[in-house]
Amino acid sequence: MKFPLDRAGAHVFFKDLAKDSLKTSFELLKVTIPAIIATKILEELGLVFYIGKSLDPLMGLMGLPGELGLVWATAILTTPYGGIGVYAALGPSLHLSGADMTVLCSVMLIAHSLPVELSITKKAGGGVLPLGVLRLGGALVYGILLNQLCTKLQLWQDPAIMLFKATPLEESLLQWCMGQATNIVLICVVIFLVLSAMRILQAVGFISLLEFFLKPLLPLFGMTHRAAPMTVVGMILGIAYGGALIIKETATRNMESREVFNSLALMSLSHGLIEDTLVMMALGAKLGGIFWGRLFYSLAVIYLLVKTVDYLVAHGKVKPQ
Numbered sequence: 001m002k003f004p005l006d007r008a009g010a011h012v013f014f015k016d017l018a019k020d021s022l023k024t025s026f027e028l029l030k031v032t033i034p035a036i037i038a039t040k041i042l043e044e045l046g047l048v049f050y051i052g053k054s055l056d057p058l059m060g061l062m063g064l065p066g067e068l069g070l071v072w073a074t075a076i077l078t079t080p081y082g083g084i085g086v087y088a089a090l091g092p093s094l095h096l097s098g099a100d101m102t103v104l105c106s107v108m109l110i111a112h113s114l115p116v117e118l119s120i121t122k123k124a125g126g127g128v129l130p131l132g133v134l135r136l137g138g139a140l141v142y143g144i145l146l147n148q149l150c151t152k153l154q155l156w157q158d159p160a161i162m163l164f165k166a167t168p169l170e171e172s173l174l175q176w177c178m179g180q181a182t183n184i185v186l187i188c189v190v191i192f193l194v195l196s197a198m199r200i201l202q203a204v205g206f207i208s209l210l211e212f213f214l215k216p217l218l219p220l221f222g223m224t225h226r227a228a229p230m231t232v233v234g235m236i237l238g239i240a241y242g243g244a245l246i247i248k249e250t251a252t253r254n255m256e257s258r259e260v261f262n263s264l265a266l267m268s269l270s271h272g273l274i275e276d277t278l279v280m281m282a283l284g285a286k287l288g289g290i291f292w293g294r295l296f297y298s299l300a301v302i303y304l305l306v307k308t309v310d311y312l313v314a315h316g317k318v319k320p321q
Helices: 007-044 047-054 056-061 068-077 080-093 098-110 114-124 128-153 173-204 206-214 225-237 239-252 257-269 275-282 287-314
Strands: none
Touching: 007 114, 007 173, 047 056, 047 068, 056 068, 056 128, 068 080, 068 098, 068 114, 080 098, 080 275, 098 128, 098 275, 098 287, 114 128, 114 239, 114 257, 128 257, 128 287, 173 206, 206 225, 225 239, 225 257, 239 257, 257 287, 275 287
């Protein structure tokens, strides 16, 4: 693709871009809107509270008060911001340390918005059950390991310092509808900007350069250079905002099913690395746990997963995909 410099070329560029943006936005919204409505129904029926109570024992494994199970359950079914809203009502009385806050934020960053994000990854070619288990189980294991590390090394034991005070989420149905409509418009705008950026980066050769540097590393994680663009976008922007590109890339790049799954698995454990990380730091979580620790943990998990599958295939335990 040549970068359009003249007026005619620019007209064709933006016409194709607009058409592509509308198509991918439609495909993404077909998945996300039903998931958003289903999640709201669960909230209204009060099922989120009971799910939160069921998480009490798991929170104890991570060294956290059982009350925070409701915070994580809300994040799992809605968004990290939903979890933050619940934390605003519970957190001040719990006197959490920096380590506690880092563990809580880490598990929310790995496992959140599951109805919406698992719908997107399913559309992109990943199974709901394996990726759902990976995210929930991966979050729990990371939370346990991080808590043990912080306890043994006495890391971040001072009280958590919040840079802003979150407010509890109390809104009417009309306000919720208006908020979701705003989010949908924002998603469409972001899709247009992402696709624009991707086309420009492809035109100037950045994507090819990125693929060149990632090419020797991706096989360690069961992927080829074809998975580089969607994996990077998903990890940086997040699955919700990067969802359209993820779906588009899996449909057009002729990737093997196993390669698609490995890419989706990696970004499932580690995504939204910029926005989400900054938000959680403002709540008092530590960068070492929510960013670097989460990133290295995700890479290690996917590496071990790939090696385990390779071993099983080599010994005839499972069929190659």
